[in-house]
Amino acid sequence: MSVYINRRGQIIRLGVGTPRQTQIPPLELPRYGAERLSGIRCISTQLKPEIPSESALTSMALQRLDALVILNITGSGFQKRGGGATGYIQDTYLAHLVPHPEINWTISPPLSLDAVSDQDFLDLVDGIESEYARDIANQNVADEIDRVLLVGVKTDYVTTQRFNDGLEELVRLVETAGGEVLQTVQQKRSKPHPQTVVGEGKIQEIALAAQKIGANLIVFDCNLSPSQGRNLETQIGIRVVDRTEVILDIFAQRAQSGAGKLQVELAQLEYMLPRLTGRGLAMSRQGGGIGTRGPGETKLETERRTIQKRISRLQQDVNQLQAHRSRLRQQRQHHDVPSVALVGYTNAGKSTLLNTLTNSEVYIADQLFATLDPTTRRFNVPTSNTGEQRQILLTDTVGFIHELPPPLMDAFRATLEEVTEADALIHLIDLSHPAWHSHIRSVMGILSEMPIAPGPSLIVFNKIDRVDGERLAQAEEEFPNAVFISASERLSLETLRQRVGQLIAYTVPA
Numbered sequence: 001m002s003v004y005i006n007r008r009g010q011i012i013r014l015g016v017g018t019p020r021q022t023q024i025p026p027l028e029l030p031r032y033g034a035e036r037l038s039g040i041r042c043i044s045t046q047l048k049p050e051i052p053s054e055s056a057l058t059s060m061a062l063q064r065l066d067a068l069v070i071l072n073i074t075g076s077g078f079q080k081r082g083g084g085a086t087g088y089i090q091d092t093y094l095a096h097l098v099p100h101p102e103i104n105w106t107i108s109p110p111l112s113l114d115a116v117s118d119q120d121f122l123d124l125v126d127g128i129e130s131e132y133a134r135d136i137a138n139q140n141v142a143d144e145i146d147r148v149l150l151v152g153v154k155t156d157y158v159t160t161q162r163f164n165d166g167l168e169e170l171v172r173l174v175e176t177a178g179g180e181v182l183q184t185v186q187q188k189r190s191k192p193h194p195q196t197v198v199g200e201g202k203i204q205e206i207a208l209a210a211q212k213i214g215a216n217l218i219v220f221d222c223n224l225s226p227s228q229g230r231n232l233e234t235q236i237g238i239r240v241v242d243r244t245e246v247i248l249d250i251f252a253q254r255a256q257s258g259a260g261k262l263q264v265e266l267a268q269l270e271y272m273l274p275r276l277t278g279r280g281l282a283m284s285r286q287g288g289g290i291g292t293r294g295p296g297e298t299k300l301e302t303e304r305r306t307i308q309k310r311i312s313r314l315q316q317d318v319n320q321l322q323a324h325r326s327r328l329r330q331q332r333q334h335h336d337v338p339s340v341a342l343v344g345y346t347n348a349g350k351s352t353l354l355n356t357l358t359n360s361e362v363y364i365a366d367q368l369f370a371t372l373d374p375t376t377r378r379f380n381v382p383t384s385n386t387g388e389q390r391q392i393l394l395t396d397t398v399g400f401i402h403e404l405p406p407p408l409m410d411a412f413r414a415t416l417e418e419v420t421e422a423d424a425l426i427h428l429i430d431l432s433h434p435a436w437h438s439h440i441r442s443v444m445g446i447l448s449e450m451p452i453a454p455g456p457s458l459i460v461f462n463k464i465d466r467v468d469g470e471r472l473a474q475a476e477e478e479f480p481n482a483v484f485i486s487a488s489e490r491l492s493l494e495t496l497r498q499r500v501g502q503l504i505a506y507t508v509p510a
């Protein structure tokens, strides 16, 4: 039998079974900061004279119980007045959590019932909580920052290299979104578990690790289906998001212009909608009929309809934006000014290059997705034969990333059209990034999926001030026609101008 008691001494739950079997579901537990315990202790009887089992202790950790007391009952004992032996409490054990990197909990030696009765629980809890508080203060994570546990699932579909690069990128994405990755948990699976992505044992491990570091957010490196996300959240008891949601969050924080905000909201709603629908379905699957068509379902239906309406409104707005941009482009074409769009993986240095080439001050940052809104500036390139200058338009665009979330692709089509409508592209690559090869592949993949095939592109490697000769030689061999520059150190910019001039002379003869 397991009894759960709050700090006022009230019994809040009583269950027949082990602490594991009677455990309070994560979502029903009170939610406090990482330095607090749940304010609930469990007293459980146990028929075998043994120390608390691993599963009982794990349950304690998952629920962040104030303490777990195990009472070992012996078969022999007091003689009931009517005859027959009742349980007699032989040994008792007191277990509680400890904030220590290697140890999860401590268990007392066998104690007498009197000794346990004398224990001042509030005092004990006070001590543990202040240790947690100290521990967390030492971790130096600011209050407003999300404390993140990252989960990487390596399936047979990806190589180890690709998997590790992906995890590293996700850490950067989380940081850009305003979180700090405190720990990473990995699992190898031939394919993701259909309901929960990872197996049951791993979920326990994740939940425990999250408790221990006081995480308030779990980020999965793969995309979660609506039901997977929901299942994981119920079992872990902490908010679970996937890579797409992190990216959407960054975009939401970055969006400055009306157009940017519009596109981000559209993307977020499109991401949310199937998740609402999914929840509705799960509820109706519970049996159909009485009780399933309650206010919950109706409310979700209404919510869904409201969101759908909003999506259509936003889609109309994005269409208008698209029309507006295309009018602008037509005006430019009317003046016969050729246009070049800067494309590339996020953080390649596109905005830096635009700024250096055109003496502008577009926002640049060592962050992913610093740019959301396209900026167009004029600049001069030499024409190939006469050496005269010719004016062209250079447009900075939103950075790409591998597995660009489809709702974002859709929402940013107005921006991405700048790319398809340009006369030529400069594909900028950060050569100092270890994964530059896969960045090229991702960008080319996205370009090839665009509804209108973009113009010819000039491959330009950036940040050569930060790479060694070996890497430079390798890239030169693989891409003999590429240009190698440093946008921030202004290296080889003249060569770049000439090559852009040649490209333009070829695509838009003067």
Ligand SMILES: Nc1nc2c(ncn2[C@@H]2O[C@H](COP(=O)(O)OP(=O)(O)OP(=O)(O)O)[C@@H](O)[C@H]2O)c(=O)[nH]1
Binding pocket: 344, 345, 346, 347, 348, 349, 350, 351, 352, 353, 363, 364, 365, 366, 367, 368, 369, 370, 371, 372, 398, 399, 400, 462, 463, 464, 465, 466, 485, 486, 487, 488, 489
């Ligand atoms: N060392 C070095 N750093 C550079 C160079 N060019 C750009 N950077 C740095 O790279 C970071 C990203 O530059 P941005 O210009 O914001 O990159 P972006 O491609 O516009 O990135 P998003 O807009 O986020 O897609 C900044 O910290 C720049 O200072 C370069 O040639 N050498």
Ligand SMILES: [Mg+2]
Binding pocket: 350, 351, 352, 363, 364, 370, 371, 396
């Ligand atoms: Mg930029």
